[in-house]
Amino acid sequence: SEYDGPHMKTAVPGPVSLALQKQLGEIQNVQSLNFFCDYEESKGNYLVDVDGNRMLDVYTQIASIPIGYNHPALVKVVTDPHNLSAFVNRPALGMLPPRMFPEKLLDGLLSVAPKGFKRVQTMACGSCANENAYKAIFIWYRTKQRGHSNATPEEMTTSVINQAPGCPELSILSFMGGFHGRTMGCLSTTHTKAIQKLDVPSFDWPMAPFPKLRYPLSQYERENAQEEKRCLEEVEDLIVKWGEKGKPVAGVVIEPIQAEGGDNYASADFFRKLRAIAKKHGSAFLVDEVQTGGGSTGLFWAHQHWGLDDPADIVSFSKKLLTGGYFYKDEFEPDKPMRIFNTWMGDPTRNMFLSEVLKVMRAENLMDQVKRTGHVMLNGLYDLQARYPHLLSKARGLGTFCAIDVKDEDTRNKLILKARNKGVVLGGCGTQSIRFRPALVFKEHHAQLFLNIFNDALADM
Amino acid sequence: SEYDGPHMKTAVPGPVSLALQKQLGEIQNVQSLNFFCDYEESKGNYLVDVDGNRMLDVYTQIASIPIGYNHPALVKVVTDPHNLSAFVNRPALGMLPPRMFPEKLLDGLLSVAPKGFKRVQTMACGSCANENAYKAIFIWYRTKQRGHSNATPEEMTTSVINQAPGCPELSILSFMGGFHGRTMGCLSTTHTKAIQKLDVPSFDWPMAPFPKLRYPLSQYERENAQEEKRCLEEVEDLIVKWGEKGKPVAGVVIEPIQAEGGDNYASADFFRKLRAIAKKHGSAFLVDEVQTGGGSTGLFWAHQHWGLDDPADIVSFSKKLLTGGYFYKDEFEPDKPMRIFNTWMGDPTRNMFLSEVLKVMRAENLMDQVKRTGHVMLNGLYDLQARYPHLLSKARGLGTFCAIDVKDEDTRNKLILKARNKGVVLGGCGTQSIRFRPALVFKEHHAQLFLNIFNDALADM
Ligand code: FES
Numbered sequence: 001s002e003y004d005g006p007h008m009k010t011a012v013p014g015p016v017s018l019a020l021q022k023q024l025g026e027i028q029n030v031q032s033l034n035f036f037c038d039y040e041e042s043k044g045n046y047l048v049d050v051d052g053n054r055m056l057d058v059y060t061q062i063a064s065i066p067i068g069y070n071h072p073a074l075v076k077v078v079t080d081p082h083n084l085s086a087f088v089n090r091p092a093l094g095m096l097p098p099r100m101f102p103e104k105l106l107d108g109l110l111s112v113a114p115k116g117f118k119r120v121q122t123m124a125c126g127s128c129a130n131e132n133a134y135k136a137i138f139i140w141y142r143t144k145q146r147g148h149s150n151a152t153p154e155e156m157t158t159s160v161i162n163q164a165p166g167c168p169e170l171s172i173l174s175f176m177g178g179f180h181g182r183t184m185g186c187l188s189t190t191h192t193k194a195i196q197k198l199d200v201p202s203f204d205w206p207m208a209p210f211p212k213l214r215y216p217l218s219q220y221e222r223e224n225a226q227e228e229k230r231c232l233e234e235v236e237d238l239i240v241k242w243g244e245k246g247k248p249v250a251g252v253v254i255e256p257i258q259a260e261g262g263d264n265y266a267s268a269d270f271f272r273k274l275r276a277i278a279k280k281h282g283s284a285f286l287v288d289e290v291q292t293g294g295g296s297t298g299l300f301w302a303h304q305h306w307g308l309d310d311p312a313d314i315v316s317f318s319k320k321l322l323t324g325g326y327f328y329k330d331e332f333e334p335d336k337p338m339r340i341f342n343t344w345m346g347d348p349t350r351n352m353f354l355s356e357v358l359k360v361m362r363a364e365n366l367m368d369q370v371k372r373t374g375h376v377m378l379n380g381l382y383d384l385q386a387r388y389p390h391l392l393s394k395a396r397g398l399g400t401f402c403a404i405d406v407k408d409e410d411t412r413n414k415l416i417l418k419a420r421n422k423g424v425v426l427g428g429c430g431t432q433s434i435r436f437r438p439a440l441v442f443k444e445h446h447a448q449l450f451l452n453i454f455n456d457a458l459a460d461m
Numbered sequence: 462s463e464y465d466g467p468h469m470k471t472a473v474p475g476p477v478s479l480a481l482q483k484q485l486g487e488i489q490n491v492q493s494l495n496f497f498c499d500y501e502e503s504k505g506n507y508l509v510d511v512d513g514n515r516m517l518d519v520y521t522q523i524a525s526i527p528i529g530y531n532h533p534a535l536v537k538v539v540t541d542p543h544n545l546s547a548f549v550n551r552p553a554l555g556m557l558p559p560r561m562f563p564e565k566l567l568d569g570l571l572s573v574a575p576k577g578f579k580r581v582q583t584m585a586c587g588s589c590a591n592e593n594a595y596k597a598i599f600i601w602y603r604t605k606q607r608g609h610s611n612a613t614p615e616e617m618t619t620s621v622i623n624q625a626p627g628c629p630e631l632s633i634l635s636f637m638g639g640f641h642g643r644t645m646g647c648l649s650t651t652h653t654k655a656i657q658k659l660d661v662p663s664f665d666w667p668m669a670p671f672p673k674l675r676y677p678l679s680q681y682e683r684e685n686a687q688e689e690k691r692c693l694e695e696v697e698d699l700i701v702k703w704g705e706k707g708k709p710v711a712g713v714v715i716e717p718i719q720a721e722g723g724d725n726y727a728s729a730d731f732f733r734k735l736r737a738i739a740k741k742h743g744s745a746f747l748v749d750e751v752q753t754g755g756g757s758t759g760l761f762w763a764h765q766h767w768g769l770d771d772p773a774d775i776v777s778f779s780k781k782l783l784t785g786g787y788f789y790k791d792e793f794e795p796d797k798p799m800r801i802f803n804t805w806m807g808d809p810t811r812n813m814f815l816s817e818v819l820k821v822m823r824a825e826n827l828m829d830q831v832k833r834t835g836h837v838m839l840n841g842l843y844d845l846q847a848r849y850p851h852l853l854s855k856a857r858g859l860g861t862f863c864a865i866d867v868k869d870e871d872t873r874n875k876l877i878l879k880a881r882n883k884g885v886v887l888g889g890c891g892t893q894s895i896r897f898r899p900a901l902v903f904k905e906h907h908a909q910l911f912l913n914i915f916n917d918a919l920a921d922m
Contacts, residue, residue, distance in 0.1 A: 024563040027571065028582055031798030034556045039546040050560045061553040062804045069550050078539065078548045085500040087539045087548065087810075089530050090783075092522040095495045099511045102485040110488065121489050125585055125805060127592075131644040135661050142660040156655040161637075166655065167663035176621075182803050183592040184646030184664075194617040194627065195799055199603040200596050202628035203645075203662060319804060322551070337492030338656055342643050343523045343780060344586060349548075 002044035002068075005449060006423025007054040014051025034420075042069035045439060045446050047425055055420065058450055059427035063259070063291050063437035064319040066357045067366070071441075073356045077349075086349050093122065093345035104351040109325065111358060114301050114315050117327035122346030126290035126318030127181035132340050133314045133326045134185050134251065137284040138170050139334050141250035144282070149335045170250040171203065171242050173235065173283070175210040177261030177430070180253055180288050189253050192261045192430075206238040206249065210258060211266045215394040228270040232277060239281045251284035251313075252277075256302035259291035262430020263396060263403030268306040275308065284332070287312040294320030295361060295440050298371045298399030305398065320440075322357065323350035366440040374399040376444045377436060380451035388458050391415075394433075400447075402436040403429065411461070419457040424450055463505035463529075466910060467884025468515040475512025495881075503530035506900060506907050508886055516881065519911055520888035524720070524752050524898035525780040527818045528827070532902075534817045538810075547810050554583065554806035565812040570786065572819060575762050575776050578788035583807030587751035587779030588642035593801050594775045594787045595646050595712065598745040599631050600795050602711035605743070610796045631711040632664065632703050634696065634744070636671040638722030638891070641714055641749050650714050653722045653891075667699040667710065671719060672727045676855040689731040693738060700742045712745035712774075713738075717763035720752035723891020724857060724864030729767040736769065745793070748773040755781030756822060756901050759832045759860030766859065781901075783818065784811035827901040835860040837905045838897065841912035849919050852876075855894075861908075863897040864890065872922070879918040885911055 013021065013035040020036045041048035045068055047057040057065075067074070077083055091098060109120045121136075123129040143149045151159075151166070159166025174180065174189035181187065182196060188203040190196060211228045214220035239249045254274065258264035278285040292302035294317070303311045314332060318324035323346050334340055361367065374397060381395035381404050394405040406412035409432050416426045416434065429435040438446065474482065474496040481497045502509035506529055508518040518526075528535070538544055552559060570581045582597075584590040604610045612620075612627070620627025635641065635650035642648065643657060649664040651657060672689045675681035700710045715735065719725035739746040753763035755778070764772045775793060779785035784807050795801055822828065835858060842856035842865050855866040867873035870893050877887045877895065890896040899907065 020560065020563055024558070024566075026579070027563065027566050028580055029794050029798065029801070032555050032802055033558070036560050036562075037552060037557050039550045039552065039559050040543070042546070042550065047557075061551070061557060064553065064804055065550065070546055071549070074549045075545060078545055082501070084536060084539055085503070085531055088532070088535045088814075089500045089503065089526065090522070091498060091500065092525065094493050096498050096508075096522060097485070097494070098500050099481065099497050101497075102481055102488065105485075105488050118487070119489055125589070125803070127803060128586070128588060128644060131588075134645070135643075138662065139660045151655070151659055155659060159655045159658040159660070160652050161668055162649055162652075162658075162663040162666060166659055167661060170662050182596075183589060183644040184595070184649075185644060188623055188645075191621050191623075193799075194612070194620045195797060196802075197620040197623075198612055198616060198627055198800070199600045199620075200628060201599065201631050201664060202623035203664070205623060207622055333490050336656060337490065338654075339659070340490065341493055341657075342586070342588065343525055353549075 003046045003054055006046070006056050006453070008421065008423050009053055010051045012049060012053055012420050014049065014053060016050040020050065039069065044068040045442055055423045055425045056446060056450055056453070057425045058436050058438050059425045060437050060439050062319070062427065063296070065439050066294055066320040066322070067360050068439045068441045071360065073360050074353055077352050077356055083352060086352060090344060090347060092343055093348060094341050098348055101348055101351070104348065104355055108351050108354040108358060112300050113327055114303065114311065116310055117315065117329070119330060119333060120327045121325055121340060122351070123324040123326070124344055124346050125324045126316070127183045127186050128342070129290065129316040129318055129324040129326050130180045130253070130288060131183055131185045133286055133316050134172055136314065136328060136332045136334065136340060137172070137251035137286065139339060140284060140332050141170060142168060169247045171205040171247045173206045173208060173238060173242070173249045173252045175208050175254055175258070177210045177258045177264055178253070178255060179258070179260035204247065206242045208235045208238055210264055211270060213265060215396055217265065224267065225269070228266060232270065232273050235274060236277050239277070239283065249281065249283045251286050253286040253288055255288045256292050256305070257297070257398070257401065259435065260429055262433045263435055265396060271303070271306045272308055275311065284313045286314040286316065288316050290316060290318045292401065293317045295367055295370055296320070296399050296401045296437065298367065298374055300367070302398065322354045323347065361440060369443060370399040370440055373442050373444055373447050374402065376447040377402050380447065384451065384455060384458060391458060391461060397436070400436065400438050400442055403433050405433050408432055415457055415461060418460055419454055422453045422457055424453045464507045464515055467507070467517050467914070469882065469884050470514050471512045473510060473514055473881050475510065475514060477511040481511065500530065505529040506903055516884045516886045517907060517911055517914070518886045519897050519899045520886045521898050521900050523780070523888065526900050527755055527781040527783070528821050529900045529902045532821065534821050535814055538813050538817055544813060547813060551805060551808060553804055554809060555802050559809055562809055562812070565809065565816055569812050569815040569819060573761050574788055575764065575772065577771055578776065578790070580791060580794060581788045582786055582801060583812065584785040584787070585805055585807055586785045587777070588644040588647050589803070590751065590777040590779055590785040590787050591641045591714070591749060592644055592646045594747055594777050595633055597775065597789060597793045597795065597801060598633070598712035598747065600800060601745060601793050602631060602709070603629060630708045632666040632708045634667045634669060634699060634703070634710045634713045636669050636715055636719070638671045638719045638725055639714070639716060640719070640721035665708065667703045669696045669699055671725055672731060674726060676857055678726065685728065686730070689727060693731065693734050696735065697738050700738070700744065710742065710744045712747050714747040714749055716749045717753050717766070718758070718859070718862065720896065721890055723894045724896055726857060732764070732767045733769055736772065745774045747775040747777065749777050751777060751779045753862065754778045756828055756831055757781070757860050757862045757898065759828065759835055761828070763859065783815045784808065822901060830904060831860040831901055834903050834905055834908050835863065837908040838863050841908065845912070845916060845919060852919060852922060858897070861897065861899050861903055864894050866894050869893055876918060876922060879921055880915055883914045883918055885914045
């Protein structure tokens with residue numbers, strides 16, 4: 001069973017981490033490195049480092065660990081001799097899938113498909129998920145434009161040499177503060193930090209403002225509705241403008257909660273109207289659930305909070321789903337082979353793990369757990385921001401997917417390090433926010449423990 | 462031990478494959494699917510399908526299986542209880558690597574680093590390897606242009622909104638017939654088939670002709686030298702032209718053998734001069750060894766056949782190396798954290814497998830094996846093209862990395878299916894070539910077996 005609390009032996013990073021960091025620094029850039037982990041000793045919500053420090057993990061490998069470290073159900077996937085060959089022989093899934101692949105899709109991804117989706121394409125990470133979703137959108141858009149899928153000889157020839165009409169000037173509209181990955185298509189829709197984009201060429205694609213809401217949302221409904229209206233008008237203007245520029249907006253991509261960008265929210269009404277604007281202009285609507293999907297908002301998909309019957313054309317995922325990929329409406333399936341393709345097309349062992357994760361979620365009712373824990377978390381954060389109004393503001397969250405703002409970037413970074421030395425792993429987002437991303441097995445008492453330690457860290461500031 | 466030959470029970474795909482294909486077809490596009498595999502029963506050079514057909518594999522999951530199926534050394538990686546936690550808990554490698562990560566880099570990737578390389582960045586596939594290599598090149602180029610790495614406030618601001626000067630108009634020069642991946646940066650340097658690029662927007666980057674050599678190379682040295690000269694002149698013209706256009710060529714990317722594009726070769730002299738042209742114009746030289754790396758050409762890296770002291774600035778890899786990534790010269794390391802970054806940054810279990818692969822390669826002297834087997838393969842292909850001159854031409858190869866042309870695309874595809882039904886798995890490349898990509902454990906008698914069956918298939922045509 002799990003540990004009963006954090007246990008710190010050294011400052012973090014400790015001497016063993018520092019020695020390993022020096023060694024790794026001879027091989028690659030280690031400036032983003034936090035510390036080295038002892039994953040064998042880590043358990044449940046506790047991450048253990050190589051110096052024997054045991055920390056409560058409220059960041060979970062950038063929100064990618066669904067049910068804690070070394071969960072027995074996942075350990076069994078590896079030790080089951082029937083699964084051995086899946087780990088040893090990675091297939092080219094698009095050509096030579098293993099026998100169990102359709103079944104694992106059915107009891108895995110398809111069993112949690114968002115409303116209205118029956119088809120799914122696996123990929124290996126969030127970036128190739130979105131890159132290929134964009135490609136599916138471009139193919140769909142051009143097929144719609146020409147009325148059929150048979151390209152002209154000129155289109156075929158020019159496509160190979162990067163020229164129109166084969167490579168058309170189409171665009172994806174994204175939002176300020178949005179994050180959709182770091183490969184060059186995705187990166188053209190990512191607008192969080194300069195350091196992620198500086199010096200890298202970009203497609204000339206439109207970027208709309210994302211609503212800057214005032215918190216708590218319930219107190220500023222009128223002002224926030226006004227702000228959302230402004231952003232929606234801008235979206236529509238941009239779609240028209242880019243159409244006139246000859247770079248039609250084939251798709252709109254958005255996160256249900258801007259996660260890397262600072263845990264920024266918009267209302268269900270905003271998303272309903274945005275989805276309608278996309279439809280009106282013939283643009284596909286892609287909801288990026290790479291960070292929000294998998295249950296931590298209290299529903300399996302964050303976009304379910306909108307309550308829409310037809311929320312999206314494509315929904316992409318990765319991280320806590322363990323495999324990357326995207327669900328898509330029928331019309332986004334290319335009619336020919338090899339248009340959406342690569343060597344691995346995902347990794348079937350990830351689908352095996354996912355099936356077990358979903359079983360555990362059902363057996364242990366983890367969605368209810370998330371709601372209960374989220375309640376403790378968010379109320380605790382409200383308390384703390386009332387106690388430390390000079391340091392904290394804008395506590396916000398859905399389920400355990402919570403965040404709070406710190407007075408400035410520097411203080412935020414110090415607070416994260418202070419909390420770490422007291423035994424809590426946290427991560428930042430946006431310019432001055434802390435994001436809380438515990439696993440789905442994070443219970444009320446873990447939340448309480450975290451709040452106590454966070455309080456100590458704040459008291460020390 | 463291994464099976465003693467192919468054993469066919471049904472046509473391929475057989476009834477079980479077809480039923481599974483129907484099931485999977487309800488979920489995703491299955492037009493590129495060949496058949497479903499029984500990876501548990503597959504062994505060494507033999508791939509077994511779900512209908513119990515056992516085939517000699519000369520394609521190896523698009524050239525990505527280094528030492529055959531279910532090699533005992535790789536099975537041990539999974540069954541070793543010390544490794545369990547690495548499979549169960551996938552880390553955010555750039556922040557929280559496992560203890561063994563530096564060691565696995567040292568006894569893995571670094572132990573086979575190309576001459577002159579001491580640094581390596583892991584990634585999860587060939588596409589993110591190249592995407593990030595391009596980004597490293599752009600960052601290096603801009604740093605060089607401004608003379609330092611401190612961007613102006615204007616650069617910082619504009620980068621977030623996809624505008625210059627923060628997102629500069631830089632380009633990567635690539636070659637007709639080259640393949641470097643399918644995400645949108647990579648895809649702008651990929652020029653193989655229309656179907657891979659049609660309808661997808663592309664960066665306006667220059668594409669040079671790749672030499673169209675006459676085979677056998679030894680017979681046409683003068684003509685081929687002439688053709689290579691023409692292509693090199695074109696490269697230099699394009700670099701100048703794109704510079705004048707305001708889209709300077711920050712880097713040149715090329716495969717040592719164009720693999721997807723049809724196993725197209727160029728001489729060591731061509732690569733030496735190309736590397737010199739890149740250097741002269743201040744462009745980085747990126748050698749993409751995603752398909753050629755890992756030993757099948759008879760040297761660990763195909764570019765070693767050039768015999769250069771300073772062959773490249775960056776060398777990217779994936780497939781048989783099991784992990785994606787790239788080696789890079791010191792000056793291609795960004796000076797700040799998070800410029801080259803993503804959630805997973807590879808997968809440490811892939812590095813564990815790679816260490817074992819390299820041990821097996823050394824213990825079993827597989828590089829010598831490849832040379833011996835390659836000799837049998839290539840001579841056999843010469844024989845066959847002499848026997849079937851109306852069907853086959855241009856037999857070519859280095860080590861076991863061999864190819865042959867078939868009279869036309871349709872005949873090529875039929876020949877591949879015919880060989881499959883006789884128990885040999887083959888793959889096409891280019892418009893009318895067959896590429897042979899056996900594992901490194903493919904021995905002389907496997908080559909002989911393959912040649913006999915291929916001969917039968919040809920006799921049937
Ligand atoms: S781009 Fe997703 S794994 Fe490489």
